[in-house]
Structure formats: C-alpha cells, structure tokens
Amino acid sequence: MTLTSIRAIRCGKTVPPWFACLFILVAADRLQATTILYSVDFSGPEHVVGESPMLGSGPVPRTGPTFVGRPGGSKFSGAVTVSNGFGPLTDRPLLLEAVDTVDGDTFFDGVAMTFRLDDLTLLRPTDWLLVAGMDVVIDDISGSEGLGLFIDLPSFLGIGFERTGAITVRLPGDDLVVGEYVPGELTHVDFRFYRAAQTWSVLIDGTQVYAVSAIGSNPRQMRVVLVSSSANPARAYVDNIRIVAVPEPRLCRKCALGS
Ligand SMILES: [Ca+2]
Numbered sequence: 031m032t033l034t035s036i037r038a039i040r041c042g043k044t045v046p047p048w049f050a051c052l053f054i055l056v057a058a059d060r061l062q063a064t065t066i067l068y069s070v071d072f073s074g075p076e077h078v079v080g081e082s083p084m085l086g087s088g089p090v091p092r093t094g095p096t097f098v099g100r101p102g103g104s105k106f107s108g109a110v111t112v113s114n115g116f117g118p119l120t121d122r123p124l125l126l127e128a129v130d131t132v133d134g135d136t137f138f139d140g141v142a143m144t145f146r147l148d149d150l151t152l153l154r155p156t157d158w159l160l161v162a163g164m165d166v167v168i169d170d171i172s173g174s175e176g177l178g179l180f181i182d183l184p185s186f187l188g189i190g191f192e193r194t195g196a197i198t199v200r201l202p203g204d205d206l207v208v209g210e211y212v213p214g215e216l217t218h219v220d221f222r223f224y225r226a227a228q229t230w231s232v233l234i235d236g237t238q239v240y241a242v243s244a245i246g247s248n249p250r251q252m253r254v255v256l257v258s259s260s261a262n263p264a265r266a267y268v269d270n271i272r273i274v275a276v277p278e279p280r281l282c283r284k285c286a287l288g289s
C-alpha cells in the first residue's frame with residue numbers, strides 16, 4: 031500500500047498517515063482474531079476428484095460440509111462430487127447434479143449439502159459480524175427448480191439461482207428478483223449477520239441486494255440445494271465456501287464497514 035493510497039483512506043474525512051497506519055495495525059489484529067468456522071475449497075488431500083467430498087466435523091476450522099446427499103430420502107436422485115474444474119472455477123469446485131428419475135410426476139428429485147452451525151459457538155462477546163459466502167457457477171439448470179442457498183433460522187433466508195436466469199431472494203410464499211446470472215460465469219454470494227443491528231443481509235458480488243431485521247441470530251445451518259423437475263440433468267458448481275465470525279474493530283467501525 032502506497033502513502034498515497036494510505037492518505038486516500040477515508041472515515042468521513044481524509045485521515046493523516048499516522049491514523050491510517052494505526053488503522054492498518056488494528057485491521058491486521060482484527061484479521062488475526064477472525065474465527066474461521068468453515069473454509070471449504072475441496073482442494074485438500076482429504077477430498078478426491080470424482081468422489082463425494084470428505085465431511086467436516088469437530089473443531090473449527092472445518093474443511094468439509096457436514097452433510098451431502100439426498101434430502102428427503104429415496105425420492106431424491108443425483109450426485110455431489112469433487113470435480114477438476116469448470117469455467118472460472120479452475121481449482122476443484124464441487125459439482126451438484128440432480129436428475130428427476132420419474133419425469134412428469136409430482137415428485138421432484140435433488141441433492142443437498144449442509145454446513146451445521148448449531149453445534150458451534152458462532153459469536154463471542156466481541157464478535158459483531160458473521161459472514162457465510164461461496165462462489166457459484168451455473169452450468170445448466172434449465173430442467174431444474176433452481177439452485178437454492180439457504181441460511182436456516184427459525185424461518186429461513188434464501189437465495190435462488192432460477193432456471194430463468196434470475197437471482198431471487200426466496201421468501202416464504204414469494205420470490206423477489208434481485209439480479210441475474212450468466213451460465214458459465216462466476217457469482218459470489220454472501221450472507222451477513224450484523225449482531226448489533228440484528229440484521230441479516232444478502233450480497234451478490236459484494237453488493238447488498240437485500241436486508242431484513244430480527245429474524246433470528248442463531249442460524250441452524252447453511253444449506254445448498256439443487257432440485258430437478260425433469261430428466262434433463264441439472265448441474266451447478268460451488269467452491270471457496272467460508273463461514274467466519276469477525277470481532278468488533280476497536281477503531282473506525284465505519285471504515286471497516288466500508289461506509
Ligand atoms: Ca476448490
């Protein structure tokens with residue numbers, strides 16, 4: 031970082047270099063103290079290309095999901111496997127593939143991956159932010175009911191990659207279109223819980239697209255679900271899944287928030 035860029039750091043006004051340096055030290059301290067709950071990139075030796083990912087459990091940071099498979103039992107069909115790469119995800123992303131084995135009936139098939147949070151201490155007294163995020167690349171979900179990313183609360187907070195090309199916030203009983211995606215291109219999704227404000231927000235490629243207050247601070251799990259409604263296989267890739275708890279910065283909270 032150059033002196034010019036240090037001077038460019040703003041907290042409502044231009045700050046002197048000594049303050050910027052102090053801010054950097056505090057930021058470094060904050061970075062070190064961040065608790066990584068899950069860091070899952072499917073690239074470690076415990077994960078094997080062509081097989082289901084190794085599950086994660088026990089102490090943090092966990093390097094695998096806590097469940098992959100078929101939600102809802104035998105009616106669901108598909109596979110969740112580590113792949114060599116796809117498009118911009120060149121370093122072993124996870125492929126979710128769903129096929130509806132009996133096309134035209136009333137049952138959908140699909141696969142899911144979950145990251146348990148209810149067996150972890152998510153937030154310490156000084157923590158003010160919980161972030162859960164991942165990279166997503168859609169291959170072909172034209173025959174599916176979409177790829178859903180959920181934080182399960184007492185209710186749920188969900189993002190849908192729909193077969194129409196829309197990205198939606200999935201609300202109980204309704205969907206809100208908040209963006210669009212291009213098959214083969216990367217989209218990054220973050221869920222953020224701001225403890226002080228008791229606010230959950232959703233960010234697409236770093237831009238907040240939705241926020242809601244007071245729907246609970248103790249999520250049970252993060253869930254990725256691909257559901258199919260046709261014999262045409264639906265395929266989507268995810269990678270670089272991180273769930274972290276961030277402590278309160280001691281100085282310049284506005285700077286840390288980027289506002
Ligand atoms: Ca990877």
Ligand SMILES: [Ca+2]
Pocket residue numbers: 130131132133134135136137138139259
């Ligand atoms: Ca069916």
